[in-house]
Amino acid sequence: MSAEGGATGARPGGGGSGASTPAKRPAARRPAAKKTAAAPAPDAASDGSDADAPAGASAAKPPAKRAPAKKPPVKRAPAKRTSGTASDKPTGDAAQSPEPEQVSKRTAASREASAGAASARSTSARSARSTRATVKTDAPSARSRAASDAAKKRQTQRVAASTATETTAAERPARKPVAAPAPPAPPAPVVETVPPAVADAGAVDAVDETTTERTVAPEAKKSRFSSRSGAAATAAAATAGADAAASTGSPTAEAAPEADAAPQVEVASEPVIAAEPEPEPEPEPEPEPVVVVPEVALAAEAASAADADAAPEAEARPEPAAEDRAAVAAAPTADAVREAEADRSHDVAVAVIAATSKSSVKKSSPRKKRTLRVARAAPPADAPRVLAVDGLVKQFGGNTAVDHISLDVRAGSFYGIVGPNGAGKTTTLSMVTGLLRPDAGTVRINDVDAWADPQAAKRATGVLPDRLRLFDRLTGAQLLSYSGTLRGLDNRTVRERSADLIAAFGLDDAVDRLVADYSAGMTKKIALACAMIHAPRLLVLDEPFESVDPVSAANLTDILERYVGGGGTVVLSSHGMDLIERVCDSAAIIVGGRVLASGTLDEVRAGQTLEDRFVELAGGRSAAEGMEWLHSFSD
Numbered sequence: 082m083s084a085e086g087g088a089t090g091a092r093p094g095g096g097g098s099g100a101s102t103p104a105k106r107p108a109a110r111r112p113a114a115k116k117t118a119a120a121p122a123p124d125a126a127s128d129g130s131d132a133d134a135p136a137g138a139s140a141a142k143p144p145a146k147r148a149p150a151k152k153p154p155v156k157r158a159p160a161k162r163t164s165g166t167a168s169d170k171p172t173g174d175a176a177q178s179p180e181p182e183q184v185s186k187r188t189a190a191s192r193e194a195s196a197g198a199a200s201a202r203s204t205s206a207r208s209a210r211s212t213r214a215t216v217k218t219d220a221p222s223a224r225s226r227a228a229s230d231a232a233k234k235r236q237t238q239r240v241a242a243s244t245a246t247e248t249t250a251a252e253r254p255a256r257k258p259v260a261a262p263a264p265p266a267p268p269a270p271v272v273e274t275v276p277p278a279v280a281d282a283g284a285v286d287a288v289d290e291t292t293t294e295r296t297v298a299p300e301a302k303k304s305r306f307s308s309r310s311g312a313a314a315t316a317a318a319a320t321a322g323a324d325a326a327a328s329t330g331s332p333t334a335e336a337a338p339e340a341d342a343a344p345q346v347e348v349a350s351e352p353v354i355a356a357e358p359e360p361e362p363e364p365e366p367e368p369e370p371v372v373v374v375p376e377v378a379l380a381a382e383a384a385s386a387a388d389a390d391a392a393p394e395a396e397a398r399p400e401p402a403a404e405d406r407a408a409v410a411a412a413p414t415a416d417a418v419r420e421a422e423a424d425r426s427h428d429v430a431v432a433v434i435a436a437t438s439k440s441s442v443k444k445s446s447p448r449k450k451r452t453l454r455v456a457r458a459a460p461p462a463d464a465p466r467v468l469a470v471d472g473l474v475k476q477f478g479g480n481t482a483v484d485h486i487s488l489d490v491r492a493g494s495f496y497g498i499v500g501p502n503g504a505g506k507t508t509t510l511s512m513v514t515g516l517l518r519p520d521a522g523t524v525r526i527n528d529v530d531a532w533a534d535p536q537a538a539k540r541a542t543g544v545l546p547d548r549l550r551l552f553d554r555l556t557g558a559q560l561l562s563y564s565g566t567l568r569g570l571d572n573r574t575v576r577e578r579s580a581d582l583i584a585a586f587g588l589d590d591a592v593d594r595l596v597a598d599y600s601a602g603m604t605k606k607i608a609l610a611c612a613m614i615h616a617p618r619l620l621v622l623d624e625p626f627e628s629v630d631p632v633s634a635a636n637l638t639d640i641l642e643r644y645v646g647g648g649g650t651v652v653l654s655s656h657g658m659d660l661i662e663r664v665c666d667s668a669a670i671i672v673g674g675r676v677l678a679s680g681t682l683d684e685v686r687a688g689q690t691l692e693d694r695f696v697e698l699a700g701g702r703s704a705a706e707g708m709e710w711l712h713s714f715s716d
């Protein structure tokens with residue numbers, strides 16, 4: 082099974098020359114053989130037309146029937162004008178001759194003349210046919226040659242198998258070159274050389290030749306199947322001789338196995354082929370178990386232990402294969418059977434594993450929990466509060482944007498605020514940073530009431546507001562200098578820090594351009610630099626990563642993490658759940674102006690991803706129903 086499959090599989094796919102050529106050649110040669118077999122017909126037809134040009138359709142048919150070498154010469158000549166010749170039989174054509182009387186009236190001289198002409202014609206025809214005959218006679222001669230070769234083979238092979246192998250080997254190269262030019266070469270030359278051997282010698286011999294190219298085994302196989310020919314007998318003799326050689330242990334032992342094949346028909350050919358299909362090793366599906374979780378692996382072990390009968394077989398299989406090829410070749414069928422059994426047992430084992438592991442897979446199904454990012458370590462509970470928001474309320478007319486929000490942010494914390502659009506995040510942060518006066522509640526920064534002592538609070542705070550209101554008619558460098566100066570920094574410090582910030586945010590090429598000409602991301606970055614230039618203890622950033630490209634976001638994250646690592650505190654709002662989970666240690670989910678969850682990241686997530694938790698608290702997803710019109714498309 083596998084042997085055949087492997088052999089056939091190698092044919093079409095054979096990329097390697099070595100593997101592919103033997104498979105290709107026979108196929109390429111067959112058509113050649115056909116051509117050569119058919120070639121004589123047209124050739125003969127042409128010859129016939131030359132020989133008996135005026136001959137009617139009746140004369141044209143015979144040659145087309147491919148008996149050019151034998152009958153045509155005899156048949157056609159009389160068909161024409163030899164009707165009157167005495168030597169030739171009065172064929173039907175002669176009987177139909179329209180002028181029987183005239184013929185009889187001819188004078189002896191005219192007869193002689195006509196006979197001369199006819200003889201001349203016939204000689205020319207004969208010469209033409211003789212040339213063809215020489216071509217064709219190759220067939221019989223080839224046949225006889227093949228027969229003699231076969232006889233010789235028998236004798237020689239009986240003497241010693243080595244001789245037999247040598248002769249076949251010698252024949253191959255000898256006929257190869259002949260067969261090779263056949264396909265591309267023009268019809269005439271091909272007919273001269275190949276046809277006889279291929280067409281007549283019995284397709285057997287020809288086929289045998291082609292097949293011998295593959296391997297010795299296939300050769301024996303073919304010869305076996307084509308036993309009707311003498312070549313098959315030759316092959317049988319060869320196998321017999323090979324047997325003898327095998328018994329003698331001659332170096333041609335390779336031929337021995339193939340020879341064995343002859344009598345046993347199929348069995349012998351397989352072992353040899355079995356050596357090729359090494360690709361059989363569809364690697365043991367052992368990787369499959371890997372897919373399973375540890376517990377499943379244990380279950381697999383248990384299952385395999387329980388299946389002790391099948392398992393050993395499956396595992397034992399590779400050993401003999403690697404151990405001794407010859408031994409395997411000697412008993413291929415047994416190996417195949419074992420292989421099949423092993424596969425079956427493996428399938429069973431896999432099925433058992435799958436069955437037994439279902440429960441454990443279920444157990445480990447909550448993968449989302451496993452993919453939770455490990456949150457940054459939150460600052461200790463006794464760390465000083467940098468920001469304390471208590472009962473903030475803000476109403477816009479009848480709309481309560483912020484409804485008694487309270488937050489505690491410890492020093493050294495990376496705090497994230499998330500919430501759906503309109504939840505009140507920006508409104509809250511605006512009240513925290515002194516941009517919007519709250520209706521109720523208190524905000525304490527670094528233990529200072531932000532609204533009672535705004536200057537002290539603002540000195541400790543860096544702000545990146547949602548709606549940037551910058552002096553954008555300044556260049557980036559000017560804006561940084563202005564911000565530093567407003568925070569009370571001296572010029573030198575401003576220059577030094579500006580240079581650092583510009584480099585950190587990658588704004589080197591933009592510092593001399595007007596901020597009004599900055600892109601959204603660049604504007605965000607220069608605004609953030611301005612918020613940091615005075616080294617505040619608290620940074621309040623409203624969607625700092627909005628419009629910022631990934632690389633800049635990564636740089637910004639690094640900057641902020643270093644800042645936090647140095648004792649700073651960051652409070653930021655964002656819609657990026659991944660970002661929050663990645664960089665924050667604490668968070669608050671605000672929905673409808675209220676804090677629905679707050680604390681360390683793990684506390685907020687409550688075993689889910691932040692997004693799932695967020696969606697859950699925000700009221701879940703709402704299906705977009707009743708929007709069928711959206712699929713009607715305007716065009």
Ligand SMILES: Nc1ncnc2c1ncn2[C@@H]1O[C@H](COP(=O)(O)OP(=O)(O)OP(=O)(O)O)[C@@H](O)[C@H]1O
Binds near residue numbers: 480482501508
């Ligand atoms: N100046 C204002 N005048 C009137 N209503 C306002 C004003 N500012 C905000 N609001 C309202 O307050 C609510 C909260 O707005 P806020 O900007 O704080 O939401 P948000 O959570 O920041 O939303 P987003 O995530 O979209 O930025 C919204 O309903 C908004 O319409």
